[in-house]
Amino acid sequence: MADETSKPKLAVVAEELDEDEIEFKKLRRDLPGVKGASAIGIVSINVSKKPETNEYFRTHPDFMPIIPMVNIEVGMERQYFAVTDDMVVALAGIGITVSEHRLYMIVTPRGAVRIIPVNVESDNGYDRSRETGLIDGIHRWVRIYTDRENKNYRVFPAPDGRFSDPIWPELKPARIFRVAFRDKGRMVDSPEHPLFLKWAALDKSK
């Protein structure tokens, strides 16, 4: 039997460049760093009640602020309005209730980014199971499906290897918040805000 210690040790070593390759490598320059270049143009992020039914998504692991929000139905659509802390009492004065929402940012396999607010005070089965799905989406690709009989959402993981890791837009949290709410006029931050004035007028007419 051969002596184990006498065997040459095999190791992977990096291939060395020859003279020609060194000459040409000196001419080479990295392509410009382009990461985040397309994010400069983002001026709006959609805010919606839930991820599209059956569309797979991932949830951002860090962006999860809790903010007071007004949510109202406009026609068939539910609209979300962020509220600054100092406006909570003023809104209560005109009969508008505010509740704490946790904001989740999701991305679809094709790169669509959305903010999904979830009412943290609600016991509603849809709200709670939606949040379960969103938290599950931090670690893997999932989709949610409405279970009307049980009044909640079912959560399904994507098959292994179907999607690559999510790519998040190169935006800081403050900017995300700004383009999702403030820049679209959906942040009630003063009694002069057009929405506040509109709701106040409606309250007076009651």
Added chain:
Amino acid sequence: MPFVEIWAEDFEWIPKRGERPNVLCYGARELRSGRTLRLWRDQLGPTSPNRTDDQALFLSFVFNAEGACRLSLGWHLPAKVIDLSPLFRCVVNGRIVPQGKGLLGALAYYGIPAVEAIYKEKIRQLIMRGGPFTPEEKEEIQRYMMTDVDPLPELLSRLMEEPEFDLGTALHWGEFAAVSALMEHRGIPLDMDIVPDLLDRKAWTYVRDAIVPKINAQYDVYVQDKTGEWHFNNEKFDALCARLGINWPRTESGKPDLKQETLKSMCMAFPELESLRQLQHVRDKLRRINLAVGSDGRNRTVLWPFKAKTSRTQPKAAECIFSPAVWLRFTFKPGPDRAVAYIDWSGMHFQIAGVLSNCQPMIDLYATGSPYVEFAKRFDMAPPTATKKTHPEIHDSYKVVLLGAQYTMQEGTLSQQLGISTFAAREMLNQHRGLFRAYWAWSEDWIAHSLNTGVMRSPMGWTCRTGITEFNARSIGNWVIQAVEGDIMRLACVLTNRRGVELIGCVHDALVIESSIEKIDEDVTITRECMRRAPRIVLNSEHELRTDATIVKYPDRYIDKRGVKMWDEVIRLLEQYHEMQRQKEAAASA
């Protein structure tokens, strides 16, 4: 400049299709000493009148032409060359150049005095007329030649002021221009038992007319008019598509879209239409075969390195053997004791996209050796044991999907090309965007960055402006992949040439070499190694590109499976034509 001598040079020669340049005169001026050479053909010796070692730098505009002249005289190519043409093209790429990208356009761009275009044309006509030339004409031609030499130093100094200029890069591009000259000089060996027949107008017209009913029998899309002329019939073509279940793309007027590109991509999905595509090409484009063939039986044409905006070599398709008429490539045949090899990178476009965007799923799929089938497996569209050989139809379909998606093909086009529903096509494209998200995010960033900064650059220094003539996002996104492919191709050619391999052509993603039968295997190994190393340098990555090699040894010929039927038919008809001619001659002599 670290050179003892710097020469600006130019040749005048009589061009003839397929032949090496017939040199008339040579003019050169050494910039440091002012030494001037103005030599007519009978004064040109067997060796270069100026030193060509690495202590001498040569300036010219389109050096592959000057290099081809040097080689035709039996002179050495200079070790160090700066070709001002690609340097200028690089500066104005993506910009509007009112007076063109030739020497006169470059001089006008920098406001350097130059001869009038009318004068240039007059002398060109004189040269094209051919000899013998009177002493006055010789003097005129040589004086004109020096007007192409004298502005070169000033043009170089202006180009050196451009931010893109880098001496190392300029010398590398010059070396590639020299290798291009070598490839043009050598040419591609053709089967001269058959090529003269194809070039013969009468023989070819006979074949062209007779081939329609033969191929048409398979498709029934041509109809014959009263004079016996065959015409393509749209209604019959619609009927054929209906029989085969193909949803053919249409023009705005509702007629079938029969553009060359559409036919080519549709044939990828429906290979049974390949012979029809080639027949269409023969009928519409090959009224006459214009292959540039020299008297030595070699296909020789100007390669036009750096001509494309991505810097890729772009020879005239009609003159080159590697044209869209794939059956013509069957005439590519080495002479006695010789062998040729066609070596191409496999999945080049896919892997470069993966490496540039650092898209791990793309890199992983390429590493499997069959990215197209493996992609299908990820989405349960192929059984786990499927391979390219066991499931060629899946390989072909997903090749269309993966390459088409990279070119931002839309679902409508893909559904037509694959003969599937729009819904299924959309799902396939979404699969691409989902699995290769990193690539798409990088591509969006690249487009945004290119438009924001107004410029794109390849790793080896080729640049293109954006926002002046370049606005199209698809074109900008694709530019970088193509430009990197150009960088890799140039480097592979230079490395291969430095190792003494006889390069005879470069075609999109392939190198073509020639050697003796005994040495071909060794040369193929060297070339493949150079083709492995070139992308490693350009991409600065350990992720390599694979190559495939097709070796052809005398007396065999190059074969492309797509053209077999057409080639067999052409050969049969040529024999028929000769038999007819023999019978005519026999009847005449009787």
